[in-house]
Amino acid sequence: MLELVGTVEASEPVLWRLAELTGHGFRFAAEASRHGSRLGQLLPLIDFVKVDLRAMPAATMLALVPRLRGTGKRLIAEKVESQAEYKTCLDLGFDYFQGFYFARPSVLTGRKLSPSQQALVELMNLVMSDVDNIDIERAIKRDMTLSINLLRIVNTPAAGLRQRIDSLSQALLVLGRRQLQRWLQIMLYAEPGTRGPGHTPLLMLASTRARLMELLAQRLRPGQRQVADIAFTVGITSLMDTLFCVPMADLAEQMGVSDEVADALLRRTGFFGELLRLAESFEQMEEGGDVLPALRELAASGDDLAELEMAAFEWSEQVVRYAL
Template sequence: MTDTASLDQASQPLQLRNFYLARQPMLDRNQALFAYELLFRTTPANSAEIDTDLAATAGVLAHAAQLGLPRAVGDATAFLNVDTEVLMSDIFAFLPRERTVLELVGSVEATEPVLWRLAELSGHGFRFAAEASVHGSRLGRLLPLLDYVKVNLRAMPVVSMLSLVPRLRGTGKRLIAEKVESQTEYKTCLDLGFDYFQGFYFARPSVIAGRKLSPSQLALVDLMSLVVSDADNIEIERAIKRDVTLSVNLLRIVNTPAAGLRQRIDSLSQALIIVGRRQLQRWLQIMLYAEPGNHGHTQTPLLMLASTRARLMELLAGRLRPGRRHVADMAFTVGIMSLMDTLFCVPMADLVEQIPVSDEVSSALLKRGGFFGELLRLAESFEQMEEGADVLPTLSVLADSGDDLVELEMAAFEWSGQVVRSAL
């Protein structure tokens, strides 16, 4: 059986150590992915050596040719925070400028040298963003050179935002609502005319009383129950064949490059033999997020987040528990299932009753308990961008081992990108 979740990619020589990457999505008005804001954070192993996260960003960007920025964002645009020192340097000269936006932090003053530098870089194709509240009165001088203006919902009273946003829209700048944490906030900003929305509001559970799974989702859940049980292959194949769309989509996704198979799978019986039940369960879980025609673009960011989280947890488990394949598999399951309450709009407790899972997986999903719960909290911490985010003792263990956390994340980002392109 081919192992589609092998750790080969993440087992390459590690080059950049003791950093991890916070990657927060920005979605457009159709809820399609537009960009990621990237922040490189330091781990406990070297926090004494690097004074600020901006210095960490500068240090990692200096190795960007080695890191490969496109690996972090796929086809999306990258927003990178820069201060005056970074702005006046040439460390980002080799970045793909057509897909890079330099975001000016609050310490950047609108001095003549800075304005001259912005104009120079703009002439070379770079674009700039700034957050309105942190720049205050300086925003007016910077505004002619900006392409994007951010409005932080947590830093600006609603009354001020209602006054500011129409004025900013009149300048022709693209507006980004930052720290959008709920669907209500998203809808408010949508009505105000924001162009992009940053935050994890799309991943917040919104329980709908009486919500039922769609027929195709029910078919997938029933099929997963057969796969994890001792059902015969012929019974599993028969269940798949009852749903033509399911059959077609399953064959398509197991032939994606992310599956890592060395031969093409042309039949369901062949898939069951070559892929194996463990991997079949994985692809069925992913397919739950990619139900055709149900939510359209809204599924793309959720599928991307779930598959990235699952893959990262799998790779982390492989590093922390080497040689224990079943542990890595369980870590993947916890990661992919951790957003299903959002996907289905039902409580997680109800889901773990419908989908067969072990006590360890259930504890991780419901209580963030045990080894897998700690991995899940770690993955969630990676996704957040707040200062001083809790990166947990597990991160210290990884950092002390000398492993390059960024490289593990890059492997997860790339794998997830392949999955999304093939699944939708």
Template sequence: MIDLSTNDTASKNLRVREFYLGRQPILDRNQALFGYELLFRNAPVGPANIDSDLGATASVIAHAAQLGMEKVIGDALGFVNVDADVIMSDIFGFLPREKVVLEIVETMEATPEVLRRMAELVGHGFSFALDDVLAETGQVQTLLPMIEYVKMDMRNTPLPVLMKLAPRFKQDGKKLVAEKVETREEFKNCLDLGFDYFQGYYFAKPVIMSGKKLSPSQLAVMELMTLVTSDAENAEIERAIKRDVSLALNLLRLVNTPAVGARQRIDSLSQAVTILGRRQLQRWLQIMLYAEPSKRGHSMTPLLMLATTRGRLLELLAHKLRPSQRNVADTAFTVGIMSLMDTLFGIPMSEILTQIPVNDEVQDALMYRGGFFGDLLKLAECIEQIEDMEGHIVPTLRDLAMSTDELVELEMAAFEWSDNVVRYAL
């Protein structure tokens, strides 16, 4: 019988502070959030080395679980890379079995002991994903009975191989996950091939459409943001909100989320304007821009999640690094959330900045990743694409005089905050 209880001695030995945490979204066929792959990297390291990284997986999983796995994945599933050593270890008491998918590579040696252990874990409610599948080998056939998800890399797998293997695995009742989907065209190809889930940042890449106009509700929010950042009277702002009933209702719902932290329920627009203040009101209007397409049946949840996570992470980083400068955290939040508006609107960032007034520092960060705020934004982007950008994290952290431990704790807080906001925004 497998021991799934926590072990105090093991937890002490497994505690490792210095690591990075990347969280890559996995979407379903409707582009709604399904799960995240959690990418742990020991620090400092050079280029990603899957073998050495997996040697430390047990340690960082234990640490992440101690910090609170639910903060990292919210209501989604968490895909975690493991190897034979991890499978044979006693770390599974740390993990919520119904929320975690254990991901193994196709080249892992499937010894009788490992296969028995996998079968025990499946019996205890854990799921397995098989990664980097390039052919239907004997090894794959041996592992397949215990596998629920098969992951295939779009960057490194030729199309003829995909066309041959995808139907074969579907026939066996496996769920297919397409990895490294970087363009909308690749997403459409995978849909046609019958893939169930999609991992990659295709949804965050701007598709610029010439002459595209904002929707009436987006225009209403933009006009309101202009009023909020100008010297307009509160009464004028309140009147502008009331002109759009759905805008008023959505704003009231948003400002009553736990993420706002208001001590009392806000029941009126005048209360919202008075209690929140201009900067907070601007923040919730920015979030509403991302939430609005979802209300019209377009699944923008991943973009909303990414934008709010970026905004909050940049805000927390700025507050940590420059605690005495009152406005710097608000500015950092604006940079984070605006950094995906070119994708949201399908309009070049330069054009967006002619419609939303920002100061020179924000403009430099958004257009050129320049200055202090640009450094924070680059760091957030590197963490999101940790597999390809890992080498840039250490120098950036060194420049900012920040430890990896501090970074991970701020990431956790940003993930949790974003998850709360998205639940209320949609």
């Protein structure tokens, strides 16, 4: 789908070109408030109408949306920043939603992890302890669903393995504990008991952020594998307060993270905190976020960041395809 920006005039040559392209299978979208009175001329040639919640008064939107629905166009709510806005737009009849509403934590004080989630966290702690591999394998085998899902996700192309893994013992041997830890962290987002309308994009955002931070750490601290692993952990953990509806401070305590990881998650300080701020700024760039201060602090270039972001997105897409 191609979006017609607000500067596109509904002139005769433009309308003719749109008609030609739609005949070749192209589909177009236009944002309602930016096109104003020109939207009526564009409607016959577009499939999607976007409504920017930040640019359109609520009263105008309430009057406009029913009319747009009558045209048969698919409606996209843009810049949806809270669950309340998402619910309002859903009730109005919007078809699609853009924004970070799914990544905002709805914190329920005192809420604990579910038994299955707690089991995954305990297994993650076990993997990083000094116990023998056979003890880890036994712990995983106690939950057949966990065993099956783990084998499925470690065989994703994103794992980069040249051989298929068919057993838990092989997974431990081939992957190593740090790699196994990362797939367990990802599985928390794909855990069956937590799935819902927001969890697919949340998994995508968390895995992309974690991979970007890992790649940045590799670029900035070459040869320091442990630093890249910690960067991934910080990224994947940074949205778990949203996933579990638990304050991040409580979550960090329950998971027993190190001081440098806690500083990054709670205060955005230290090397990993700066990486996290950079990743968050990049995600919000279309919403007016500024990545330049963080880039300067990390001595990274915008071109490097764009290249790494694309690589992280492609990796995450593979993860999501196999994880759900």
